[in-house]
Amino acid sequence: MLQIIFIIPVAQLLILAYAVTFEIKNVRFITIDHDRSTHSKKLINKFNGSAFFEYKGNAENYEEAEEMIISDKADQVLVIEPGFGKKLNTERTGSVQVITNAINGNAASLMSAYATSIIADYNREIIIEQNPVNFTGLPIDTKPSFWYNPELDYITYMVPGILVLLVTIIGMFLSGMNLVKEKEIGTIEQINVTPIKKYQFIAGKLIPFWVIANIDLAFGLVIAKLVFNIPIIGSLPLLFFVASIYLVVILSFGLLISTLTNTMQQSMFISWFFLVIFILMSGLFTPIESMPQWAQMIDTINPVAYFIKINRMIMLKGSGFMDFQREFWILIVYAIGMFIFSTMRYRKTA
């Protein structure tokens, strides 16, 4: 069991950090080149040369192109009109069409943005080519600067969140299954005829898992640093302090579920119900700010969301206590509330 407790988080971290990404790479792209001029070849070469695009060949017509999209062999089609190169040379204007498979709206807008930027790049080259003397650049020059994650590395953003996930899953399941397991095998009956105080029993259940989850977190942080080279800018003691409070919330939550259920199956089912909602709404994958108002209201009781936010702030921005005071006090109230609630719900009667 002990090995499982440590192998699972490592596996989660290694798999999720690489797999859970919204970056689009290797867009499979085809063309319908009605022009076949040097200009059209050049444009296609620009796509081909980009790291994001993987050129899958030329289709003769729309039907053939659509067939490739339907059979999932292509994501994007670049249509070049007949006479495109000639028009560019004579009329200094030409048009292309970009067709994107938009079943996944997020991915589609990214792919479309990539394509647009490549075409814009080509546009600029043409302007310079045609007018090398007068070109002094575009009127507004934008120089983006990406703070806290200069390489726009998705893993940097994801790993602090995934660390929260793994202590949450470990904590919730270990505590949720443990007490109900005693109900199933009958040892709880023996405990219930002893004079042990309810809070002592719940604390006795909570503390070992609290220690294990904290060690798991430390373990995860080491891997984050060694394998993913995630910056840990803020204070580690502060991180563990917040984690300790957060774990009381999660463990009490798990214990509460197991006081309310009679079998491991029920406990598992209810734990999953809450975990899935908490995790999907935690802001790990999608920003909470872009959720609808009602969903944000629900998120005010989502402990996972609070800790992911704090963890990202501490690890990536180096935020101090004052920066996430509000979230911290909410977690404190939550922790005390859940502990008392689970203690009250534990009945020493049969």
Added chain:
Amino acid sequence: MNKNDHIIEVRDLVKRFGSFTANDHLNFTVSKGEIFGFLGANGAGKTTAIKILSGLSKPTSGVAIVAGFDVAKYPNKVKKNIGYMSQHFSLYDDMTVKENFRFYGGIFGLSRKSIREKTEYYLEKLKMQNFRNMLLKQIPLGWKQKLAFSVANIHEPAVVFLDEPTGGVDPITRRQFWELIYDSADKGTTVFVTTHYMDEAEYCERVSIMSEGRIEAIGSPGKLKEEFGVNTMDEVFVQIARTPLDPPIGGTDRGNSFKKQVN
């Protein structure tokens, strides 16, 4: 306390679950140091009564006083003064023998030293010194039951409740188990035991026999045999404890109660 003091006193104890009466006006007393057999067919209401006496469950009405405390009012004080061993095996399988002693000793607030002494005392008595670091799951059932009994006695309780402690145990181990019971009664602990083995009923100083929620007979085995004019406790039991499968006497209500009991 002298021998005549009542360590358990039950007056008009009633426990109802909805319309079903599990314990119907029970009245009895048990003296200090006595071995009291609490008999009855399956579903007669024995376990319900034990749960009330050990503070696990509250009576619907009536009074039960155990070790000087009213179980309904002071369940935790009662729990401090009793030991309990249920028909479900109750020690932790994934802990060693020693750890189980330490765990339960700790719950009752015993000092480390006293836990160590008690552990040694019982292991020696059970001749299980070599088992001390073995996981409970590696130990045969009969031995486990003896350990469970010892653990239930670790804090020297005034009363120890044994709910079918010898179920599934071989005759030799059962005999050894009863030696442990006698030992502990000699030291002044009251033993309140349920069993389905009528030879064990003979070992008790007094027994009560329950049927359908009521105590139908109470007294020493000898007295009961005489009263019923039979030679064995077995015959006494069969005469009293009509099985609930017999045709209902008082109409459909009894049939319904039986269904509830089984469920």
